[in-house]
Amino acid sequence: MDNSELLQGLSDEKAAEYLRIDGPNQISSVNKFSGFQILLRQFLSPAILILLITAVIYGSLGNAHDALILLAIILPSGLLTFIQEYQAEMTMNRLRARLSLTVKTIRNGEEREVPSEELVRGDVVLLKPGDLIPADLILISGDSLSIDEAALTGESFPRRKDAERSDELFMGTHVVSGIAIARVVRTGSRTKYGELAERISGASIETSFEKGLRNFGGLVARAILILVILVFSGNLILHRPIFESLLFSLALAVGLTPQMLPVIISVCLSSGARLLAKKKVLIKRLDAIEDLGTMEILCTDKTGTLTTGELTLEKAIDPKDKENERVALLGFENALLQTSSANSVDDALLRTNLILPKRKKLSEINFSFNRRRVSVLTEDQELITKGAFTEVINLCKRVRVDSAIEDIGPWHTRLLAQNKRWADQGYKVIAVATRSNVETVDENMEREMTFEGILLLNDPPKEDAKDALNKFHSLGINVLLITGDSAVSAGNIAQVVGLDSSQVVTGSEIDQWDDSKLLNVLQNTKIFAEIDPIQKLRIVTALRHSGKVVGFLGDGINDAAALKLSDVSISVEDAVEIAKSASSVVLLEKNLMVIADGVAIGRRTFENTVKYVRITISASFGNVLSMALASFFLPFLPMLPTQILLLNFLSDVPALAISSDRVDPEDLGHSRRWHMKDVGHFMVFFGIISSIFDILVFSVSLSLFDATPEELRSTWFATSLITEVLAIVILRTKRSVLKSLPSRALLVVCIIVTILALTIPGLGILQIFGLPRVGLKYFLLVLVLSTGYGLLTEYAKRSTHLNL
Template identity: 45%
Template structure:
């Protein structure tokens, strides 16, 4: 089993690499196939991932190069986590830093959701703060023209912010403040700021995202969006790509839920918005608690805890090192369709591994029961040790071909998991069926043909090997075996061994292993018993799957 399992997983990894999915941990292939919930951010997955600065505006909504310049100074001088928003700003505007001296930095965190830079420009010291709309607005008290930022003005700004968000535009606010020169600066300086204006960004929906979401849905995989963006932006983008977005949970609402409440809320929620990295891990664990196999696609440093918590984690080729190290799979292209192809290959690998397990466990149980039962009555061993080893070796040759076996479409349509009860029932029912035909063979050999010990061993070896070879072709599919074509390696190796098996007693080395020529009538009887076994196994399979849905 370990050898065949390794071959199956290695073959699956090779095929997935051709599909643009690099496998870092072989054991995760089956988890990817079993996944029924995929959690991902929208940037680069539902959208193009190319964020552009749409514009800079003052508090009145008029275009402003001053706001863009302030945002560019902040983006150029901050040294915290890399941000695609900063990259978009600097791609549009390269600030003149020749007359700017950085004095301090108040770094970004997920509570304040803003970053501030203290600079010396001209003859004064100025704090430039850039961050989420509400967190910057909350620390501003005046506008650039000196007007007080009262409730009517705040309501007007909120309305403009909502209009931008409803169009899928992300908004950052920029505030400034003149400071006195001193030894150090900190968060206490981030109050009574002047609202300079806003920076707006656009990331267009990705072509093919809607189709990829629909394809994942048909595979039984629901996609949940986990993003730090605002509710309105996330809902707009989700609506453009055809993703469900009626049920939304914000980071603030999530914090108010205890674990048991979150378990149920997470299962129902479509979009998780305005969340921080620590909340991502809680979401993943909640979904797992409800029995889901959860995948998480991440690319940042802060995604690592959620990636470790997920059943299967995915990252992209250009992600940070920490994210790639935490990932089970690395996507060469950040697209949901690549994940869809990986899921399909994972399910095919799982299906082919299960075929081997079902075939081998049922055949081995049948042989064990037959060997143990007949040994109680025979004055000789039913098979010698060498014959048993040869039987196992030959029957495992086609099993290697199962790694490349074709898989029926219905076995890929839904996520499947290891079910020990299902495997146990299958093993017992088909193992007992195999023993019934073994006992039929014993009866014919002992009471009809009065076989000698050597003939008995040879004949049972042939019958046992034949039935174990043909049962693989039957249990590999839930369809009628002749309506599902096996893979070339499996089919060819099985046909060769089925033809070779009756001839083994006549090969030059046969006597070394205790084989003797078998009369033609015995060979014909063994072939007939094998044919009846095929019919019985096919009938049992149809009944088994009908009663074990």
């Protein structure tokens, strides 16, 4: 098959056939679950399995009543968590679909965009700078093509690819410069990248949120183990039946387990994801929301964030500061002919729509972030170079003054002053130079050139940039400006938008420092100019090694390495594919304000998750501690296993609404992390307060009222349920309850559960669980002790120095 046939691409029918045979072009790095898998997962969790086994044991011993009661608790709990997790999974699937990679291909002889997953062998793919290689390809044709293969080989320098050698391009690598047409030869797990991924079992980096959850799980596991051993052993010593003692101990263990924690986290994070999407922030994984909330430093470029992001060519001037059409035309022609990179400078030049005689391009010397310039060779052997002022002027031996060519020596100081003067006014300065009679092109030909003049481009500050930076300040986040532009330009913009511009560090200075010196400078510097990709990487590395949670906003090829290393990697929807691929957060518009909104939502999500943890564990610990102690001193079990499980289920219902709860402004003003020591102290302190009122229930019911076991259980059940609801309402905020009311959803659910709790002793609606109706004195006891608990807990919260 010759190239002309290849360039027709596949037919839709052939593509569909190959897709059916080979399957989708994907190496799944994200676990996607079907509805059935999510449902099955709910009933295979350790807590639910314990309950199912217990129900089977009850049934096998002829106690069908208690077995059915257990199943009546298990099924609603499992279905409720299934609904919440299924909705969270569907939310993430919709967001992933919006962020899926598309590839430009030729099918039926026409160019079209197709999802990367639908790419098949034989497809013809069109590539440009910044594109990810979507499968293993054979190069058909290319122009100045360089590929970064570091993701596959570890080599730091891009490799040139040649169609004449039928070079291969490998999935997972990306285009640094040039354009190409290539044919797909392998997809999915059959690619070299896919084979490598299947052989290597790499552990993912544990986030601070995941580490906190793991530590919390360890804390609960230790408490459960100690509790079960003590209670089971104590009841055996008291000659209680082994089976009854075991079931009671297991019920206490389940009662202390925060069964709803996985679903609470899913609900909180998926709710946060939906809120972020409304703010035009898309996330690629749910825990990226927590990453946003813990961010302490944001590294950002100025283009499109602090500025409007649209450069405009204001002037093209010669060395005598006169406007010069030739300089403009040369800059425009270089932008028109070069194919090594898409950038905002060339976009600005091309929008001028200048008319010039058409010349073909013979060759090109690609732009790179080390060279900071690009050269094209035209058919009449003129080399046109455009780039950073310092890079271009160092190549020049001559200067064009009016129509004459003069030695650059006498002009050198004047040209440097000209560059500084315009840069000081906030312009981006691009120099243009030429050389005639160039037959072959390589970097050695960029010498003895003629300096033609400079292009002055302007990118004004955004109107809301200052407000956005103020919002970051209110959130306790330090913003660093990291740009490839000149120190003067960066300093000017920083001053306008309110960043501290008293000290500006350049890339050349960073190269002279070791990591220790760099870290010291980072403590007091906010502006970094003339920075290349390696220097960006060093800045992010140094910040992370200092223990900071670092966010990085980037949209170019030069940002990819820093994005991959940062804790919070942020890109934009129209970024190059390699930048988007390296990001966990994607903005639909490049705006610092939406990132600040995302941080606030991330912190709200984290706060509401931690609310559930500390409130539930302290309330459960108090109740379970009381039951364990009471079981040693009472001649009967203070609460039956089925009643413990029912209490645990009902008290978790209000917790589901915590994901929608309000968060106090002071809790959003700083980054927070898990502290297991604080959680442990909180659990014991407020758990003991809960136990005090449990003991009062025992004492008054048995000593003053001479209660039967059933009357005590009914009274205590109602009191425990109400005090757990009060714990949610009171301990959800550091403020007075009256000054920080719960969200409407949480308040409504709490009221409903409280009414239900009062009807248990008042009307006996749960007699099937062994909770009968009791006399008025018991009902009043529930009201008095619940009120006392609420008042004491509110007082203790405001008096203690425990970290809430």
